Amino acid sequence: MLELKLDVVSASGAPVAQINVANRGKQPVKVLHALADEEEMYGKLFDVRDAATGEPLVYQGIMVKRGPLTDEDYLTLAPGASRRNAIDLGRAYAFKPGRHAYTISYSGHYLLAGEKKPLTVGPVRFEHTGR
Numbered sequence: 001m002l003e004l005k006l007d008v009v010s011a012s013g014a015p016v017a018q019i020n021v022a023n024r025g026k027q028p029v030k031v032l033h034a035l036a037d038e039e040e041m042y043g044k045l046f047d048v049r050d051a052a053t054g055e056p057l058v059y060q061g062i063m064v065k066r067g068p069l070t071d072e073d074y075l076t077l078a079p080g081a082s083r084r085n086a087i088d089l090g091r092a093y094a095f096k097p098g099r100h101a102y103t104i105s106y107s108g109h110y111l112l113a114g115e116k117k118p119l120t121v122g123p124v125r126f127e128h129t130g131r
Contacts, residue, residue, distance in 0.1 A: 001025045002077070002110045004035075004119055008102075008126035014090035015128045017046065017104065022082035030074035030111040031119070036083045037075060041092050045108075048093045051101035051125055061092030074111060095130035102126055 005020040021036055023029050034045055044059040077083060089095075095102075105122030 002029050002031060002112075002117070002119060004106065004121045006104065006106060006121045006124050008089070008104055008124065008128075010128065011086075011088075013129075013131070014088050015095070015102075015126065017087045017089055019085040019087065020082065021077065021085075023077040023079055025112070026079050027112060028079065029077050029117075030071075031077060031083075032069075032108065032110075033073060033075050035085070035106070035108065036077075037085055039085070039087060041087060045087070045106070046089070047105040047107065047122075048089065049103050049105075049123070050096070051103050057102070058094040059092060060094050095128055097130045099127060099129040102128060 001024045003022045003024050007018045008015050009018055019035060021031050034041065040062065042062050042064040048057045049055060050057065103123035103125050107120045109116045110119045
């Protein structure tokens with residue numbers, strides 16, 4: 001079983017997603033590099049919303065067209081292994097000026113013995129002061 005924890009902290013004025021993935025099972029699992037170790041997003045990875053209205057924030061980051069996922073798109077985590085990652089959300093989403101509350105969610109998958117298993121977390125609430 002893969003455990004996913006997600007939090008958002010402020011770093012140099014930008015909201016940064018703090019991601020922790022841990023393999024709590026007895027078999028190796030594969031998790032997407034985009035979540036586990038890439039520092040920049042190349043497509044809409046998270047669902048970020050205004051906490052007051054529920055309206056989604058516009059994704060304005062890099063959007064790379066790609067084919068179906070291959071084995072190179074995954075990081076293998078051995079049983080008991082964990083991984084931490086941080087992704088700057090500030091350039092990727094259209095945060096409003098001023099202080100606002102938001103929520104962030106992730107809905108994806110991981111691979112266990114080649115089979116897709118759901119991997120979700122959130123919504124997690126955070127505050128950010130946009131410029």
